[in-house]
Amino acid sequence: MTERPTALVTGASRGVGAAVARALGPTHHVILGGRDESALAAVAAELPDARPWPVELTGVTEADVAGVERLDLLVHSAAITRMGLIAEQPAAVWREMFEVNVVAVAELTRLLLPALRRAKGQVVCVNSGAGQRANPHWAAYAASKFALKAFADALRQEESEVRVTTVYPGRIATDMQHEVRAYEGGPFEPEKYLTAESVARAVLAAVNAGPDAHLTELTLRPAAGPVN
Numbered sequence: 001m002t003e004r005p006t007a008l009v010t011g012a013s014r015g016v017g018a019a020v021a022r023a024l025g026p027t028h029h030v031i032l033g034g035r036d037e038s039a040l041a042a043v044a045a046e047l048p049d050a051r052p053w054p055v056e057l058t059g060v061t062e063a064d065v066a067g068v069e070r071l072d073l074l075v076h077s078a079a080i081t082r083m084g085l086i087a088e089q090p091a092a093v094w095r096e097m098f099e100v101n102v103v104a105v106a107e108l109t110r111l112l113l114p115a116l117r118r119a120k121g122q123v124v125c126v127n128s129g130a131g132q133r134a135n136p137h138w139a140a141y142a143a144s145k146f147a148l149k150a151f152a153d154a155l156r157q158e159e160s161e162v163r164v165t166t167v168y169p170g171r172i173a174t175d176m177q178h179e180v181r182a183y184e185g186g187p188f189e190p191e192k193y194l195t196a197e198s199v200a201r202a203v204l205a206a207v208n209a210g211p212d213a214h215l216t217e218l219t220l221r222p223a224a225g226p227v228n
Contacts (some may be wrong), residue, residue, distance in 0.1 A: 004029040004049055005119070006071055010057060010108070011078030013039035015174035016126055019196035020075050020203050025050065031068070033057070034078065057104040062111055071115035073207060075124045076105045076148075081141045081176060083183045094140045101144035106151055113159070122163040124203050125152045129170045129221070137183075156216065163214050165206040169199045170221040194222050 007024050011017030012032035021030050025047035032040045033053045040052035055064055057078055080100045082093050109116075109123060116123065130138050131145030149166055156164035171177055173190035181188045198220065206215040 005073065006031065006068070007073035007075065008033060008053070008068065008071060008112070009075040009077060010034065011076075012043060015077075015176065016169075016172060016196045016199045017075070017077035018043050019200035020077060020126075021050065022046065023197070023200040023204050024073070024207075028073065057108060058099050060104065060108050060111065065108075065111045065115075068112060068115045070118045071112055072119045072121045073124070074109065074112055074116060074121065075126065075203060076108070077126045078104070079126070079128075079176075081180065083137050083141065083180065085137060086139045089140055094143070097140045097144045098147065101141075102147045102151065105148060109151075109155065113162075116162050117159070120161045122165065122207060123152070123155065124165045124167060124206055125149075126199065126203070127152075127166050127168050129168055129219075131166075132168055132219070163206075165203075165215055166217050167199065167202050167206070168217070168219040169194055169202070172196060172199060192222055192224050194220065 005028050007028040008031040009017050009021045010033040012021045013034040013036040021032055021043055024030050030047055030050040031053045032044055032050055033055055034040050035056060037052060037054040040054060044050040044052050080097065082097055125148055127148055128145045130142040131149050134142035152164050152166045171193045173193040173195055177193060178188050202218050202220050206218060209215045
């Protein structure tokens with residue numbers, strides 16, 4: 001038997017991250033990154049070859065990744081959103097958004113670059129439609145996602161042997177979407193949103209594109225419902 005490739009997925013305790021982990025489960029050894037250790041353990045129990053990696057991503061250090069010598073795939077799925085008008089959001093909100101959505105991504109990638117280089121691996125950034133278009137009430141979140149796009153674009157050019165893919169999903173039927181709809185004062189309508197499993201399949205499409213193919217960007221929107 002050949003050794004399974006190794007994937008590390010952040011935000012793996014729920015939503016898109018958990019769906020990506022389940023999609024990779026049949027073929028990969030999956031490291032499940034996140035803060036909720038019990039939720040990570042529950043996802044790991046579903047998979048044939050997975051282990052929880054409880055971590056605070058905004059404080060990740062070299063010691064946290066010391067055991068990862070070779071990494072075939074790094075999927076950045078963890079993210080937060082804080083909606084509000086520019087006039088009403090103080091600097092602390094912007095700093096929190098950028099710390100989680102950009103700085104933590106950049107630092108974890110930096111720490112894992114030696115392992116990614118050894119495997120000639122791949123980095124997938126789960127971005128957002130907000131990373132392509134900014135709307136009212138979304139300024140801080142959209143700015144962080146535009147910054148995430150810039151990070152991925154630069155990484156792709158700097159690391160010639162590491163494939164880098166950005167996935168831009170529209171609205172997804174996750175806990176985050178419940179929060180968004182509560183802010184917007186509208187009902188949660190899952191039939192109008194993408195499922196987490198559909199986003200996971202998009203990630204798999206990039207992973208399975210073949211050694212001669214580099215799928216750099218992938219946009220997907222709900223077949224019904226809002227495009228942003």
